[in-house]
Amino acid sequence: METLQVIGEGNTAQVVALSHQKVAKLFFAHVTEAAIEHEYVIHQAISNLGLPTPFVYKREMIHGKRAVIYERISGPTLIRQIENKPWRAFPLIMQLAKLHANVHDTKKLSNLPSLHDVIKKKISSVDAINEEEKTMIGLHLKKLSDGNSLCHGDFHPDNVLLSERGPIIIDWTDATMGNRLADVARTLLILKYGGLPDHTSQIRFRTTLYIRKLLASHYVRSYKKGYDFPVKELENWTLPIAAARLSENLPLREKKQLVSFIQQYLKDGKTH
Template sequence: MMNNSFGDKIGEGGCSEVFAWEGESNIVKIAKPNTSTAALQAELHHSRIAWECGLPVPQPFEMVDIEGQPGIVFERIYGESIMKRFLDRAAKRSEPQKPLHESDDYIEARVTGRLFHQIHSHSVANMPSQWANIKRDIVSAQYLSESDKAAVIALLDQLPIKYQLCHGDPNPNNILLREHDAVVIDWNNASSGNPEADLAEYIIMIRYAILPPQLPSEASVMLDATRENSIRLFMKEYEKLSGIGYAHIEPWIAPIAARKLSADGISESEKKLLVNEIKRRLHS
């Protein structure tokens, strides 16, 4: 793409590419062909709601058209994602000469727990229904039989419905750390619903994320050894603030895992792990 406003490419996901925009203070998030203008307009709307709530999010500015592809201009946030921190720590822990402080895990868990609680403390109008979004994604997911989809939806139907602001895709790649605070990006799936669903999504990502193949196998072993401790520390902080503990989230694991099977951004190997977990819960 040729445009004088562009700087370097910063990142890329399943639905968009991100470039520096008009200097170093802003970015532009440009939709890929698999993402509609309506989807980007919804993301801008959700981002503005989160910004107006005073949440730690990039300031959203405007829609732009880049050679026929829609984009959104945001404030640029400098920081590392939680997922990158996890991977870097796993790699360093696999090296005998690279000891790490346990406080790193605790600081990140505390910051992230507070961030989720801050988001979920709001209830806003004019947001999509979380329940409807989850059900739609389960119905469209591959890898599950129709009978298994029906069984997962039956589990979802038994869960209470709440009306709190939820991010909808709170995976560790969408949470950026700046020293000792956090910013959450990518609000395209935001909705009104249950905090437990957001928490289940975050836990699933930590529990089942597969390391990039270029990292040493020792790093994968070290990450596996710390996954559940990261979840425990995170939930301890969140429960202290909200009263919601892991037992409240357990019933959401199967529906959210089924929902994630329709996502573009996770590997086939991760989807197989999710299918196994769903089937175990349905048929145990």
């Protein structure tokens, strides 16, 4: 049996190289058939919108595993480029913001899940906050407008590849229809806290946090150049988005930062 070159791995699948033109996402046994079909259908629909995304070919079985075949994109992720060339961090973050705004301005897809519904479901499964806090967050969420923009659902520098033909957006599995500022809020929180390492010195941790917050602020300013909005509206979305993110498998330090943010937000009475 031919050995496949593994080029990436996440919680749901391995990504293997099939050729210079194609990769396969091999799903683990715990992933449901419905989830795989959802990913395939979503990526097909997104690739037909004209956005810079990998082409999706087909579903098939590879070495006894369920797979989706995608176009192979060569190039570093945007986050890797920032790490390799930190002096280019601000221009790259500006590029990220412009790309995100283009997603939100594109054609709508009626068959996508509601962002509001997805957030509510995620918050209900969180165990890092108590039921009273969940209720307060739920009431806050009800006050926020639905919106009808295409939202990526997990837009951050690790999901943008810098290819020869320009930036390519990957991983559309969590795409929804909803308020674009909710999507912006998630990107903002990931830029600030996403993947914070558990094992590092306190000084290095605080330095990293400071730099992250600078990049996040630059991202918001850059996004506002293409789509102006009241900053308060974005702030209103950070509470439910932070709570929903706690439903994911996060590093302990990131989880603590999000819980602290949520509890302080509720303590300050910003939901009223």
